[in-house]
Amino acid sequence: MERLLVTAVVLLSAFIVCDKSVYDWIPGDAYGRIDGMMTSIQKSSDCKAKPKASMTLPADAVSQIPKFNELKTKIFYKNRTSLVHLHNMALNRAFFYSYIFQKLNKSQSDFEYQPTWFYMYISATADTNANKDVFNGSSYMFDNHQYYPNWLVNLDFNRTVPLFGVKSYRFDDTFDMGVILREPTGRTNVVTDLGAVSNYTHEAYKMNPWYPYWLPDNSDSEDSVLKFTYSVGIRYSNETGKFISDEYESTAFFGPNSPGQSEDDERYLPVRFTPAYYDCKFANKWVVSAVSPIVDFMVRYSNFTHLRRPRFVGVAVMDIDFLRIDFNACPVSIGNPGPSYLSGVSKCKTATTQCKHKMGFGFSRGGYTCICNSGFSYAFYKGPPFQGGNYEQATEYEYKKGYYCKRTGFLRVLPVVEQPDGVQIVNPNAGDQAFETGRYSGRQLRSVNITKREAEQYGPLDKVEVVRETIQKREVLRQDFIDQQYAIRQDNIRKRKKRNKKRKRRRAEFSHMAVDRMHKILDDIGRVTKDNCHNLSPTAHYLPGDVAYGVETQFDTQARFALRLSHLLSNWMQNVQAGENFGYLKGGGRIHYEVLYGEVLSNVMSDHKVISSGVFFEPNVFEEFDGKTREYFGALAYRDNDENIMAIDMAGLPERYTENEWYVRLRQRWKTNTSGLQKYRMKSLVRSDINGTSAVKFEYYPMGYKAPHVGQGIWTRPYFRCDGRVNRWVITYAVPFIGMDNLRTSLKFKGVATVDIPLKELDIDQCAASYNIQNAFKNTARCDYQSQQCSQIPGYNFDIGSYKCGCRQGYEYPFKDGRNFFHGSLMEIEYQKKIQGKFNLFDDLKCRVIGGSAVISINLNLLITAILSACVLLKWNV
16 A cells, blocks of 8 residues: 555656646746746745845836937827826926925025925825826935924924935725725825835945935036026915016026937936836835936025035935836837847747737736738638737647738839949839830839749740730739629628618718818817917807817826825815924924925926916915915916916916816815715824934824815816917816815815816827717728728827728738838828829728738639539530
């Protein structure tokens, strides 16, 4: 019995050792190496003993990093939208703290108005909660003895603290008391003073790859190239309907660098990205951080002003989950520039297919499709294209025997005449010239459907007519076969529709009425300018609402600037009381108006798509720092026509901002009913003493507040902002902020935060759509819908022709020019030539029926014809 048991164990062990998985045939690649590094650290207990090098992934694991001086000239697609917003948010916070520290540093009284620790905690929490689906961490980290706290009671004025760093990160609240469903809500944040729990400036600290980018700033040798002087103009008002001065008060401050278009050294960029690293003991995730420097004068308060210099005193750090970042698995190419560690891990068969990135997969295999190369087509039973996920799950036999494209017929190419000097000239008569001269090139032979073997067989001169006659017969037979196949296909479609008893709606395709309406809208836009807008009727300042189709998705990240302000003010007004103090910590206070100016100014300065941003309070809600209440206060920052950054208190204007359409709509919705707001929680840890010996829970732990999510804001229809400041066609996103009433017993509508987006930044969609899609530009694309399908091309903004016409299943792109679709701009140009009676190619810009692989050769055709004729003769004889 024991011998039998030992034998069984040995056989089982041998089976386990020798067994081969169906995926063992796949060779290792870059994805597997990174995945192995990540799986070696899965929890906080794993990372504590790991060396720093093993907690950082290769620098090019994330490719196509946004750069500041490319944001206006380069198209960033959806798979990089989050990284662009991460970049802009880091820049936003760097602008804000650089501005406010230098603006409020003239005297001890100004020092009191600066943001307190409470404001920074709430601000970092707002960064994270307002971007719930974008990134998961925000930090403001100051260098050693580079921060002046105005919130420590027992610290003398003009004294610094060793370290101070506010870090907010999303917390897994699955097992928290208030989570009944035991599922993470994504609305709970832990905020801590990192200077009280660790020395993040030390080289041994494992989670600070962002520190050496800018800190410590001990040398002034590169101040001129690393720091930039910005200037903003502000027009103040302290009385309703009046301004303190008719002129804008100019304020200059130092901030992050602003490099030119030709600058490619990342050291001089205002925002830099770290490699992916493991955020040990905090978020416990692999994250990528965008880092931007905060500038302040050091020494800040000194009688010897000539000794002061602008220094990098800290950094704003925004974190995104590495697993949520798409990577392009296709080989390095023009559309997938390197360096890219993960490029080339796709399994497309390059002989017959080409790789195309597929968005939304994050760090996981299968985020690509394999489309057939020009001259190849899918099998008739296969719905295109081949999906990367199927490649990744295929066995060796399935991969080698399947996933191939069949060769089709000849492709049309532009004939080329070769000159003696080697220059090739396109000539429509090049095919005839080739026969006459007896010279054949590869392109010329393909252009007249003659193979090289046939040319050699017939000869260049004496058999020309025979060759041409053969070609003509082949083309006639081929076209007849294609027509027969097309007729059979159309007949099958009619029969299938007849069998289907369900009623189907007519598919919307091309509409001349929609084209006429589109051109009328474009004419209306061009008719209104900043010079004549005051003379036009108010109705001329507005466009139909369906002109802004797609604004919610295209400008979702820009809307979150306003949402962040809403969360910040909602949290402050629901949890902060002016007179509160917590031992040595000053916990109360009010928000100074200069701080709000800094918030809206940073929104405009950090994103070129935001033309203006404002925060507008309900009447008699905004309180001065001394407790006095203003009737109106509305800080609006904007970029004028000369690209200058300005700000104004809307309370000083004769018209009331409360009469704007977006303000009226939000007030009507939230004035008497605040149901629908989501609950957010903030778990705060503060330092136990001045030196930051340890971190302890704050007295209000956890702290909760209610605020809207991004979908509860509203987008207005496009309108011309004829106010003497913006003077552009814009679309406004507005979202409310909510506070406590005077008795602190219920929530109350307190005001509105806004961002304005120029209409010219909107990508229009001209493709076909059903009747219920509210899009003013739908059904205006010039695609041939019988053989083509339309899809939008992002990044062309408010221009006609920003679409492509790709071939449907059963059709193929007929030209060999490196593309597999027709560009919408070409379709529009050729159509305009056609209606003007000029020579055009519009009728040729169609996909053809795939028949190449089914085209029967002339010999086989003759054989089939002979067989059929023999059958007919036999029947007659019978």
